[in-house]
Amino acid sequence: MTTPDGPLQPIRAICVTYNSGAELDGLATSLRAATAAPLELVFVDNGSTDDAPERVAAAHGGRVIRAGENLGYGRAANLGAAGADQPWLLVVNPDISWEPGSLDVLVAAADRYPRAGSLGPALLNPDGTVYPSARELPSLTQGVGHALFARVWPGNPWTRTYQARQESADSAERPAGWLSGACLLLRRDAFEQVGGFDPAYFMFFEDVDLGERLSAAGWSNVYVPAARVTHVGGTSWRERPARMITAHHTSAERYLHHRYDRWFEWPVRAAITAGLHLRLRLELRAAHR
Structure with a gap:
């Protein structure tokens, strides 16, 4: 044509x-x-x-x-x-x-x-x-705050700000x-x-x-x-929630560590790892209920 x-x-x-x-x-x-x-x-x-x-x-x-x-x-x-x-x-x-x-x-x-x-x-x-489905790259505070707390604390200020900007666009x-x-x-x-x-x-x-x-x-x-x-x-997600939840957290950790990979940002990486591992345990526990 x-x-x-x-x-x-x-x-x-x-x-x-x-x-x-x-x-x-x-x-x-x-x-x-x-x-x-x-x-x-x-x-x-x-x-x-x-x-x-x-x-x-x-x-x-x-x-x-x-x-x-x-x-x-x-x-x-x-x-x-x-x-x-x-x-x-x-x-x-x-x-x-x-x-x-x-x-x-x-x-x-x-x-x-x-x-x-x-x-x-x-x-x-x-x-x-x-x-x-069209988002901005995460800033240090908003991106990390949303990634760590969106599921366990939906009303956190980083997620509220992010969602307000997204909905307006x-x-x-x-x-x-x-x-x-x-x-x-x-x-x-x-x-x-x-x-x-x-x-x-x-x-x-x-x-x-x-x-x-x-x-x-x-x-x-x-x-x-x-x-x-x-x-x-997708059916593959619904049938294997634990595997998908684990994969999501693993990838989030990899990406955020890459974003903040300078030597002096090691405290940020440590906080990211601790927060994501905590969230992973909470979500896996909820998925098995």
Whole structure:
């Protein structure tokens, strides 16, 4: 298909799967209505015990890469991006449902922002509320305070300030510090320039780290709320809460230690470790009730 500006540029859509089941067909079906551009659908499977990726890929003209083990999210997404010649890479969770035309809205926004390395849509919860998917990089006080206390002390001042700023910006197209990796359109040149996702993050915070590295390399991360998707909520998280909670805290510790890695910031790192380990124990206890 062509537009007044010429043919639509092709996109490689990369979906990391892990026992995702029926979610995959919903994703693939909605993706076809989300863009008129040529679309290559690639499932990177992290060790599923069923044949859902193959069945859905066959029905929708996609293909499957079986990793043979659970590589984690970022490393598997890098595998799906390897060898791509399309100018656009779409990294998307299995539990995402697209509104018609929304992927084309993201690509059109990228034409307005030639230095956009990543673009993200409005990420809706199943009840229609907007999830805060475009955020600023954490400052020392607000970021650490929110990370340590948001779950155990929801009314803490750092979280209140963060949420107030986020809610006021959810309707505006704007640059952001980072965008949620649940649904992320990437300019392939930018993604390759920074080396893709850091494979050291098994799950969680790989999107925060990527947004920071894109910014450091001179690219921007742009939130485009005119493009809309619904995040249903993954089965892999619900069935394995303890593993996911542990992975989240491990990645948070890694990221925050990296942010504050100078020698004289060792007290900050020590406080981060102590606070996150305490929060991890509390959340694991709650998950087992």
